[in-house]
Amino acid sequence: RKEVEQDPGPFNVPEGATVAFNCTYSNSASQSFFWYRQDCRKEPKLLMSVYSSGNEDGRFTAQLNRASQYISLLIRDSKLSDSATYLCVVGGGGSYIPTFGRGTSLIVHP
Amino acid sequence: DAGVIQSPRHEVTEMGQEVTLRCKPISGHNSLFWYRQTMMRGLELLIYFNNNVPIDDSGMPEDRFSAKMPNASFSTLKIQPSEPRDSAVYFCASAPPRGFVEQYFGPGTRLTVT
Numbered sequence: 001r002k003e004v005e006q007d008p009g010p011f012n013v014p015e016g017a018t019v020a021f022n023c024t025y026s027n028s029a030s031q032s033f034f035w036y037r038q039d040c041r042k043e044p045k046l047l048m049s050v051y052s053s054g055n056e057d058g059r060f061t062a063q064l065n066r067a068s069q070y071i072s073l074l075i076r077d078s079k080l081s082d083s084a085t086y087l088c089v090v091g092g093g094g095s096y097i098p099t100f101g102r103g104t105s106l107i108v109h110p
Numbered sequence: 111d112a113g114v115i116q117s118p119r120h121e122v123t124e125m126g127q128e129v130t131l132r133c134k135p136i137s138g139h140n141s142l143f144w145y146r147q148t149m150m151r152g153l154e155l156l157i158y159f160n161n162n163v164p165i166d167d168s169g170m171p172e173d174r175f176s177a178k179m180p181n182a183s184f185s186t187l188k189i190q191p192s193e194p195r196d197s198a199v200y201f202c203a204s205a206p207p208r209g210f211v212e213q214y215f216g217p218g219t220r221l222t223v224t
């Protein structure tokens with residue numbers, strides 16, 4: 001089992017839709033979780049951190065489910081500009097090396 | 111505030127040549143990472159520095175790759191000799207003391223080896 005796994009997609013949704021991605025991780029001792037966004041031919045950019053209590057930033061909500069070892073990202077009222085690849089990152093738990101998932105591709109169409 | 115700075119942005123070289131990629135991390139960050147990204151393999155961590163000291167270089171593909179961080183504001187990744195399979199985008203990222211998972215990436219160097 002890979003350390004961090006994501007559905008590569010693409011998720012193809014219309015503007016205004018709600019879409020959710022999951023990211024599973026194998027190290028139960030992991031302590032730090034983040035979502036990054038990467039636009040085509042650009043660098044990954046930090047989107048938001050993930051806490052057990054949930055984290056909301058505008059249309060974006062990130063949550064952590066420790067029991068099932070996954071994190072999620074929910075995007076409400078999708079915009080064309082949300083089209084990108086979303087990478088999850090997991091770290092801690094005895095390893096200082098953060099592990100990136102392969103990313104989930106989102107395409108928002110008119 | 112200036113972000114992570116990388117140079118060059120694009121590099122095209124012939125097989126067998128030496129390639130040096132440069133990175134200036136964000137001031138005050140004490141962790142620095144070099145990554146390689148390809149369509150086939152995704153984002154791969156090559157090496158990680160903490161307080162200018164290499165902590166883990168297990169991701170460096172082979173002896174042709176080397177990295178240095180002579181001071182807190184500069185790092186290099188060198189490939190000698192380069193091979194066509196080294197073609198990729200190389201990212202440098204830095205992280206603040208509060209958490210190494212909170213990384214800030216540079217714009218990357220797109221390397222093409224012919």
